[in-house]
Amino acid sequence: MMIPADPAFVALARAWMQAPADTLLALVWTAYDDMRASPPTIDTRDLERSITQRLEARINDAMSGDEPFRVQHGAYEHETMAAPPAQPPQYDIAFVLRSDERLMWPLEAKVLETAGRISEYLDDVRQQFLTCRYAPFSGSAAMLGYLLSGDTSEALDGIGKKLGCTLHPVSGPSSTRAHRMSYHVRTAPLGKPYPQDFTCHHLMLEFVGLKRHS
Numbered sequence: 001m002m003i004p005a006d007p008a009f010v011a012l013a014r015a016w017m018q019a020p021a022d023t024l025l026a027l028v029w030t031a032y033d034d035m036r037a038s039p040p041t042i043d044t045r046d047l048e049r050s051i052t053q054r055l056e057a058r059i060n061d062a063m064s065g066d067e068p069f070r071v072q073h074g075a076y077e078h079e080t081m082a083a084p085p086a087q088p089p090q091y092d093i094a095f096v097l098r099s100d101e102r103l104m105w106p107l108e109a110k111v112l113e114t115a116g117r118i119s120e121y122l123d124d125v126r127q128q129f130l131t132c133r134y135a136p137f138s139g140s141a142a143m144l145g146y147l148l149s150g151d152t153s154e155a156l157d158g159i160g161k162k163l164g165c166t167l168h169p170v171s172g173p174s175s176t177r178a179h180r181m182s183y184h185v186r187t188a189p190l191g192k193p194y195p196q197d198f199t200c201h202h203l204m205l206e207f208v209g210l211k212r213h214s
Contacts, residue, residue: 010193013137021170031058044213048111052092069095107142115150130186136194142201152178152204178204
């Protein structure tokens with residue numbers, strides 16, 4: 001049975017991750033750099049999941065083990081699960097708080113065949129994150145674009161244009177990366193203590209030369 005969100009839990013959810021670009025997403029970039037330096041075998045029959053599985057393993061390698069969170073591929077979000085027999089939402093990757101595993105900071109991944117093929121990416125932002133179905137207790141989360149061809153700046157510019165918002169640069173070590181942020185106000189379901197102000201991080205990870213198996 002799902003434990004109701006009490007005030008202490010809600011406060012913890014809002015406080016546990018204040019600078020994801022400097023902590024969680026720095027690990028993602030380190031993992032990506034490792035994949036570029038030592039390319040793993042990717043199963044092109046299942047390209048998105050194969051890249052994600054390899055990326056999650058390298059994020060785990062980049063962690064010291066002393067972090068107050070762990071990383072998990074395919075974590076389930078039971079908070080927003082519909083009535084059985086529905087399946088709960090499942091994140092591509094999530095950072096999970098060790099002290100309360102209900103709290104997850106998710107990353108959703110989409111393969112972009114070209115810089116202009118962004119419709120499925122946009123659907124996840126609009127239909128999952130901005131509806132609170134994904135990341136219900138988090139004020140931020142991330143989208144990963146696995147770009148197979150084209151320019152990262154073109155992809156990010158197109159995402160901002162289609163979302164109707166500005167994609168802002170990040171500061172700190174990630175400022176030179178293909179990493180931007182967009183700010184949104186989402187509407188939480190009636191009676192749910194989900195944060196309405198929401199920051200979406202957009203990371204473009206280039207995998208030039210990979211193609212979906214046909």
